[in-house]
Every structure is written in C-alpha cells, then in structure tokens.
C-alpha cells in the first residue's frame with residue numbers, strides 16, 4: 151500500500167483501490183443501522199462515495215439492491231471503479247456534484263440513497279441542494295440515510311467536534327457542521343417529515359427519512 155498523492159492519510163493498493171481509515175472505522179456501525187431499515191431490493195444511490203470501499207461493503211451486505219456509486223472527484227471515481235469489482239451489483243460510478251442545480255434530474259428513482267460524511271464539508275446552499283435533489287430522486291417508499299457529525303441546538307457535542315467545525319469554517323466560512331434542526335427543516339421542506347435520528351459512535355448521527 152502506498153499513500154495516495156493528494157491525500158496522504160489515504161492509502162492506495164496496486165489495484166488502484168484507495169482506503170481511508172475513517173471509512174474503515176465507521177462502516178460496521180453504519181451497516182448495523184442501515185441493514186435492518188434498507189429495502190431488500192431495488193435501486194440504491196450513494197452520494198459522495200469517496201474511495202469506494204464503503205459501497206463495496208454496502209453492495210455485499212445488501213445484495214438485492216443495485217448500487218450506483220458517485221463522487222465529484224476524478225481520482226475517487228477511479229478508486230470506486232476498482233472497488234466495484236468486489237460485488238456484481240455495483241454500477242460504474244457517476245460524476246455527481248450535489249451543489250449543481252438539477253444534479254439529480256437525470257437519475258432514475260432510487261429506493262435507497264446513502265450519504266456518509268459529506269454535509270459538513272459543503273456549504274449550506276450545497277447541502278440544501280443535496281437534500282432537495284435526493285428527496286426528488288427518492289421513490290415513493292424509498293429511504294434516505296445521511297451519516298455524519300451535526301450540531302445540536304447550535305452546539306458541537308465534544309471539544310474535538312467544536313475544533314473540527316471551527317477549522318472547517320476558518321478554511322471556508324460557508325462550510326461546517328449543519329444543525330440537526332436545520333437539516334430537519336430542509337427535509338420537511340423537501341416532503342420528508344419526521345426523520346429518525348440514530349446516535350452513532352463518536353457523537354455522529356445517522357438520519358433516516360422517508361416521504362409522507
């Protein structure tokens with residue numbers, strides 16, 4: 151394994167598969183909550199698949215779903231393609247930028263949409279576009295699942311989270327942790343009322359939402 155050129159903490163093997171320690175750390179906890187709630191069959195979209203190591207696990211754990219991975223970044227897309235060889239139910243990755251107007255318009259309806267560790271890295275406007283586009287693409291009985299760190303009543307839940315949120319804001323004032331109330335409002339605006347908030351390790355949350 152060698153370090154990936156643009157992100158030293160990400161390793162890359164000879165098959166071109168990147169591995170991020172954070173993605174390896176949280177996947178079991180995510181699958182433990184996602185698997186019992188996910189539809190047994192249908193179409194699943196992963197937004198911001200990153201290295202692709204998680205979609206390989208999702209596709210193996212939920213074999214009745216046909217998985218569509220995606221990302222904005224060309225190098226990640228290559229790694230996702232390499233990881234896709236792990237399971238037969240993973241499509242070639244799509245280039246998707248959730249900050250773009252109409253990003254979800256070309257997509258077929260999805261029965262499950264999963265996003266891990268994206269919302270805090272993008273602006274409020276991009277996060278709103280992500281949530282609205284995902285809600286639009288969700289099939290009538292579909293499930294939306296967002297995992298990541300969030301503020302509660304405007305506050306971070308640990309010193310580490312407060313520092314990370316502040317660092318993100320310092321680098322780009324439009325980014326940073328989103329508040330649970332803000333996400334709830336955006337979901338409600340998009341027709342996804344009464345989301346379920348699931349406590350996860352390291353103060354993270356998994357947010358599940360359905361239409362109606």
Ligand SMILES: C[S@@+](CC[C@H](N)C(=O)[O-])C[C@H]1O[C@@H](n2cnc3c(N)ncnc32)[C@H](O)[C@@H]1O
Nearest residue numbers: 173198199200221222223246247248249266267
């Ligand atoms: C912290 S990584 C998370 C990757 C993966 N979900 C995981 O948890 O390992 C954030 C990912 O979001 C992608 N990303 C950033 N901005 C994006 C955007 N506007 N639209 C789609 N993906 C984006 C990045 O390329 C990166 O792969």
